Amino acid sequence: MSLAATSRRGRRAPKPSTVLATIAVVAVSAVVLLPIAIIVLTAFKPVAEVNAFPPSLFPHEWTLDNLRQVTSDLPFLRLTANSFVFAGGVTAFALTFDSLAAYALARMDFTGRRALLIVIIATLMIPFQATLIPLYQLVADLGWVNSYAGLIAPRAADAFGIFFLRQFFLALPRDVDAAARIDGASEFRVFRSIVLPNAVPALLTLGLFTFVNNWNDLLWPLVFTTEAEMGTITSGLTLLTGPSGIVPHGVMMAGSLLAILPLVIAFLFIQRRFIENIATTGLK
């Protein structure tokens, strides 16, 4: 029996190192959560309080005006729906395409495998601002401007996902699929029935990562959709800026709150499976 288990059973005082660790973690969490608190609380503050001095964390007077203004200034439901379609569509395609490609790069042998891997990773190293214009020209040539197809297609596979899943597949044990291959299963069978089910934690991780990043993406939806109605909630928030460039803090926080709410809810929903199961992501 390890020492750890013994001390759990008894009602001993916690070890000093644990106390210190707890204090450290609490302090860090407070710093980490402070801006979140600000976003949530400022969303409910009236204008006078937002710019008041001395400032206070909690509103003295709670108001729904900011939320009301966000929903009236922006076609809010439409934008949120667009965000779901965009982020959800990208995630669905990316998980599929990335896992197929990652499997090939991890488990299959072919000429030029090394070179291909380097080319794929290199695509992560150029800032999006540089490829934006040629990409937009291409999508416009395809006739996809202001359409969901055009919004989703360029993200339907991505280098990070491929690399991430490849690392995972490399670490999975090969005994079972070796046996299956001897039994005559096709490579795709092996992939679908044996490897994928074991990859659920990694897929969940990548899925969350992809969904969050695309939901929060600003530049691509902003530039790609020339009609206000086709934008996402993230690009829509930029419209809350006043004519002189002043960003009304309360309204912007309210908008941000509404924008991240679906993400936080989704995250909390799957966080148990996600964080616990990332233990077997295989990035060791």
Add this chain to the structure above:
Amino acid sequence: MSASHPPVRRYRPPAPLGGRRHASGGLARRSAGAFAFLAPALIVIGLFVIWPMVSALRLSFTDASGFGREEWVGLENYVTVFTDPDILNAVVNTVQYTVLFTPAAVLAALGLALLLVNPHLPFRSFFRTALFVPFVISFAVAAFAWSYLIDPQVGLLNHWLGGLGIRMGNVLQDPTLAMPAVAFVAVWKLFGFYFVIFLAGLQDIPSSLYEAARVDGAGPWSRFRHVTLPLLSNTMAFVLVFAMIAALQAFDQIYVMTGGGPYGHTQTVVMEIYESGFRKLEVGFASALSYVLLAATLILSLVQFVFFGRREKDLSS
């Protein structure tokens, strides 16, 4: 989840970054099969990422503005990249930012992962979630919230610290404090992701190895050096490379918080790319600068992979 060990399975050594080698034979047949798996992703990436990259490369040799006339200018843009003092300033700033961000983010993530892998820590689930939440916020919103917190007139942090006797002043307009401030916001937002990855890596190290080390008389620091670190090296490599790539491309929060100021002290390379392209309509030059950044990032990443690859070889011997 209780503090149970991961399901028992035969221990496998860490996956080498280069991948394992297969027995040869039937290469052509296998290549064809592999192609089927790769096709969808390669079509998307080839068409929507690589093709625009090639386009951008071509643009880098012109004085294009994105529309209208363009003329071939050869290497002129690249010469400007290496001689313009504003670009040099941006490069220095980007290096400074990377040096501030990468160790801070990685150490914070690793440190907290080490703290949270302790099964006796109360409310582990809550902390794990809390530390990850910033990842879910977009950079722009995070930057906006932090700017508000440190606003010299109405910032809550200024007010609280002022009560303790610490005068923060105007952080974002202070030439020495602005860069650390924007780097901090990035650390705040991104460390949760690295933290979760480290946590996974740590949880996969079998306690039997720690037991063996303890029996041999190794103290906590020694156990960390000889058990934890080596077995984390692949994870470390992964996190370091991606953290570095993220740092070299820093843009969003800088754009929102300082706009590159005060007087150019937080102007990074990607800020220059954005300004040249979108404000001055010098798309050719912006493309050239992007390619220089790409080359630098590629070289630095390869160096890191080689470094960690060598450490792996040392370990397996």
Add this chain to the structure above:
Amino acid sequence: MTRMRTLLGAGAAALALTATGCSGGGDADGPVELTFWHGYTEADGDVLEEIVEEFNASHEDITIKTEVKTWAGIDDTLLTALSAQEGPDLVAMPSERLPVYASRGAFVPLDEFYEGDDAAANLVPGAVDMVEVEGEKYGVPAGFVPLAVYYDTALFAEAGVEEFPQTWEQWVEVAERLTVDENGDGTPERYGVVLPDHATVANGLWPTLFYGNGGDVVEDGRAVIDSPENAATLEFWRSAIEDGAISPTGVDGVGADELFGGGKAAMTVGGPWMASIAAENGIDYAIAPIPAGPEAQAASAIGISMATTVDTGDAEREAAQEFFSFFLDEANAVKWSLGSGWPPLRTDIPAEEVASNPVVASLTEMADLGRPLLPGVVNSVDVLTAVDELTQQALAGGDVDALLAQAQADIEAALE
């Protein structure tokens, strides 16, 4: 290159069975449709919509469809849209951005329009200067107003200030009286004035102060920023701010507007939107011209210009010119002025017609003070960055002479 793109596009389109979305290409038959991007929101936006609707109603063969974005949003998205020939037909933008696009061939020259239209002959000259690039006119003014001081009349009354300052010395003196530091900690709770030291409103504050002492930034295409007059100006204001703590430092234009709206400053330099900000925050305000410097009284102007993009066919360009005529005719000029709060763009509008809007009336009175900012300068981005770096460092206590020399070098490089 275009051939390769078309080939690739054709090949990909053959694969793309789900090509949804239609491109807004011009049709030969039917009414001409113009898309118009602009950044006028709230009250201004409503009046513009009305004018557009009236135009649509009275012109059967032309329909204008507006797309409201923010000014910054237009800047971010116009380039990519034009690059794929997906741009709007008409676009409005801050005046100092127009030369950048015009010099790259984004806009259609409008000299023909100016020769033919009689409204064009009566436009405010400074406004027309803003749309001229390398001798040709590429746009039509949509707004032109000098920066002015917006001040809190209640605070003025409280401090017993009866007359608005007319000179710089008086201005500083009044600002000192209005600065309140009750707890004596060196940080006033309320400042007399807010003078941003970078990214000022319409980038116009410091040019205005330079004009006041007889200096300038760019004259006839040459950098003239390094001058003894400008050095004196910077020294004057640096010591005024340092000695009297009359203004916070490190603030930008947007921050200044916010401070005024929050009641933390008694005076600010801004544009007509300050009226609605003051109203929203319950501040009784009045507008005054920027006080005269030792040499002159002048104010940099805030400008908005409209242009026709090259993503248009002949029919669309003609239709656009008809809209410009309509927009600038006397009735609409008055309507736009009263509705937006900006002075009329025509010089032949009698003052009584705009008297019903007090903001417009005050601003029209001082309209002569307005000077266009960097007219025709293509690389205004780098020039303005140089000015910002100069002013921010000068006010932070830097060596004024060295900073001016640096700014001179930077601006000369930018003007090449």
